[in-house]
Amino acid sequence: MTMVENVRNGLLIGAAPRGEEGREPWFLDPREILRSVRLRWPTVLLPVLLFLAAAAAWTALNPPQFAASTQILIDPRGLQVVKDGLTPPDQASDASLLLVDSQIRVLTSDDVLGRVVDRFDLAIDPEFRGRETLLGALKDRLARLTGRSGPEVEPRLTALRALRSRVGARRLERSFVVELSVTSEDREKAARLARGVAETYLARDAATRSDTTRRAGEAIEGRLAELREALRKAEDKAQAFRARRSIVGTRSQLVSEQQLTQLSDQLGAARARAVEAAARVRQVEAVLAGGSSDAVNEIVQNPTISALRGQLAGVERLRADAEDTLGRRHPSYQAALVQEKALRGAIEAEIRRIAAASRNDAQAAQANERSLAAALERRKAEALRVGDDFVQLRELERQVEASRAVYEAFLVRGRELQEQQSLDTSASRIISPASPPEKRLGPPTPVLFLAALVAGLGVGLVGSLGLELAAGRVRSRRRLEGYLGRPVLDSLPPVPRDAAGTARGDGRYEVAVARLRHRLAGSATGQGPLVVLVTAADDRAGKSVLARSLALSAASDRERVILVDADPHGALTRDLGIQAGRDLAGTLRGRAPLADALVTLPSGLRVLPRTDELPRGLAGDLADALLRSDADLVVVDLGLVGGDVVTERLVADERIPVLLLAVNARRGRLAATDRALKAIGPNRRPRLVVVDADPRD
Known part of the structure; x- marks a missing residue:
């Protein structure tokens, strides 16, 4: 791999890690939200498509509705056509408002709406009769199969229920004006039905008044015969008493x-x-x-x-x-x-x-x-x-006068009510006839689809963020810093590879590795080689690539570098395709020079491969040998934290100054990284390096 040589220190000075101040949860960062959207775009796109499909289905299954309204003045005072009406004229009061509210109930009653159904033949109108739908057919079929199907509903009753649900009435504030609205799928039909309901109500109101007057007149006529007979009996009784006592005189004086x-x-x-x-x-x-x-x-x-x-x-x-x-x-x-x-x-x-x-x-x-x-x-x-007789006669005459007064009052009232039957004393009238509405009810179709799009995006964004939270992936340096509450040393972009999957040189990646290497070299103190331990919490491949990249970067700068494969799986040894010249365990036991077990690559990089399991007791000897080596930089590829004893021993060795914890941005998990840090303990403070990070971070 070609690496950048002689990277100037000035290039690396401005790439210091960010501090811990000003951090906030990653899901409040717009960049992290955009990253989640890019990574989980199907999660965002699916709700959008579902909401748009639901909006399209709702538009197709629910035809547009139009509401036509008319205004009716309900005057509770009525018209003073005759002096004595059947009902006294009301004055403006709270009782009058209650009367208007009662008339609103009459306006939307089944009596009025039923006549409108018959007048406009709504029982055969598909809109009010009900259309056959696939869902309704399935429900009917299921009801018949389960034996729960009810009796057939009368078409007129179905139309009445549909009209009842489409009619609304309310009294306008601080007035006796009632606004009636009727909803229909057709503009003209809505206006016709609104006018029909208002006209039917006024006609029924006039008919009710006339019928009430007629029934009152019939009741009075029924009483007239009884009153006439009572008057005749009272007069006969008074006249018989006058003749029996020989009392002669006028009505006022004997x-x-x-x-x-x-x-x-x-x-x-x-x-x-x-x-x-x-x-x-x-x-x-x-x-x-x-x-x-x-x-x-x-x-x-x-x-x-x-x-x-x-x-x-x-x-x-x-x-x-x-x-x-x-x-x-x-x-x-x-x-x-x-x-x-x-x-x-x-x-x-x-x-x-x-x-x-x-x-x-x-x-x-x-x-x-x-x-x-x-x-x-x-x-x-x-x-x-004759004084006592005259007193009795006066009592009989008063009874006659009372019976005569009641009879004459009923007779006059009966004649008045007969004449009032043909008079319309109602002052209610339509003050604003219904006209075809211009706009449909509900939001326009573009607004509906826009709302569905916004709702889908919202659900998709929330879903994608929820999935990201549930997945617990690292994804970015900022997210890792926010979760752990500690800074990250550096982040490296993904390793570039060709079409065959082989890693190839890339300027941006090489600069990032060189910057990390020089930052580590700046933190070294004392004599001897700089030993860097590279481990990870859950990403074995990422840490191995990081260790090899650091070693190759230093080798390209003509530094003496030793790359140690201390991973129990021997990923570096296997990837580089090398074989150990001497057994490492034997070298450490015999106190032989470490150079005997090294394999030098054509790039000048020396590699200490892993051929077999390293005994636990030799972990300290390995550390001693690395610290005594003649190299400028020693990069040790350890196993995963908690994976084997040798890794734990080397991690706990405080003589080794640098411990890198590689965190893969794509495959690494935040919880695993946090557990690894807790496992390392507070005595050793590893430096975090994010690999496979987004180049735009």
């Missing part, structure tokens, strides 16, 4: 009470007339006794007396003229005097007649007064007698 009132009024009037007649008599008699007649109205207003007084005045003028002109002895004077005397006598006779008439009127008034007073006393006695 005849005896009317007569008593009239007699009382007549008696008062008669007494007034009697007093007035007596006063006239006294006035007329005063005139006859010589008083003045001008204060008596009957005399003053009497036409006869007025005429006689006129004649008397004319005769007195003639007498006065005859006395002045002719004297008292003249016949004219005497004739006038006779006429005057006759006229005065006629006036006095007329006054006496008026007085006699007044006395007759006074006597008649007094007689009428006495008669009315006697009649009034008799009526009072009769009124006291």
Whole structure:
């Protein structure tokens, strides 16, 4: 193998190992996540494909759904068409909101939806009748085979259940508006069904109100005959009591009470007339006794007396003229005097007649007064007698009035309800008719597939990280440092090989080996060769390649190098195809020079092959021989940690300064490395070297 010669120290100075500060779990490092994805790409790709297939299957099995909505105003107050409606108008309150919520239940009830099913023939619609699917057929077949198949479901009931699951209603906040939505696979069908449900509800609401009014009217009509008969019986009973007790009168007053009132009024009037007649008599008699007649109205207003007084005045003028002109002895004077005397006598006779008439009127008034007073006393006695009967009559009449009032109220209400049957007093109406929806329900198909892709990637990433955690592989230097909590000395890329599998030279690998070798040489102290022990926890091939590469790198720099094969399996000896010139055990026992057992290769590398098992007691002798050798560098390929006693003895020998623990990034396990470190113990601090590491680390 061609190695890099004379690598400058300046090339190696900047490749110091990273410190322990700032470490975090490897699965939080994006580079480690990308590495896990690259290594386990089938684990990431499989969930992606499964999720995309599930999305495609869901899209194929679930046709697009469209939801059409309409808005209905449910006014709990109603219309005040007539003064007295069957139900009183409600005011806005919490009870009204409860009423609207109840109407939402009615809107989505089976009564309304069933009529919609019949109206649109949904029982024969494939969307609502149900399509035959492979899964459904298998279930039916299995049910028939197990004897658990149920009865055939009626198509109308199936369509009703499907429509019920596709209908939703809710009351908009702070309003009496209800939003109804219907879902269907067809835009136009969804709009038709939404309009159909709303119209059916309003029609059923109007029909229910009319039917309620009709039934109330029929109930009232059924009571009218009973009320009429009760009123007739009450009237007959009152009339029979009135006839039996001879009580005559109006609804408000008896005849005896009317007569008593009239007699009382007549008696008062008669007494007034009697007093007035007596006063006239006294006035007329005063005139006859010589008083003045001008204060008596009957005399003053009497036409006869007025005429006689006129004649008397004319005769007195003639007498006065005859006395002045002719004297008292003249016949004219005497004739006038006779006429005057006759006229005065006629006036006095007329006054006496008026007085006699007044006395007759006074006597008649007094007689009428006495008669009315006697009649009034008799009526009072009769009124006291019929008082108790009249109380009973009033009770019977009140019963008649109550029966009549109830009967008339029922009669009027029955006629009103008959007229209200044809009136629609509902204020509910559709305020926003349903129209074909523009967009389908659910996310668009691209969004669905994008979500499936993201979900698949997420599951794949989590799965790949989970598998990596479960596998416990080293994979990278950073992951190993994070797991162990200690630094790694260096990492080497994979050994390049040709098409036949033979290792070949590669500049990057040679530089990495040279850098590791010079780093080890810089840590050497004291005289004598630098002895480097190379072991591993679970990777036998990796440590052997590392040991051979270190030895070849030093040999290419013309250093004296001894490569010791201390692996019980003898991997180096077998790979190099060499045979020992002398038995190693015999050489060590005989204290012979170690050079007698070495095999020199064409590259100048000296190899101490392993031919047989090395006795345990010679492990210390081997260490002594290596430390006394004339080589500049001694590389010992040990067995696995805990694999054999010789390896344990050499590892525990503190005279050997350098112990390398090779960890294969691809095949090595973190737990095995941790166990190897614990087995080595705290006294020896091995240096970790990651082999077959990713070149990008």
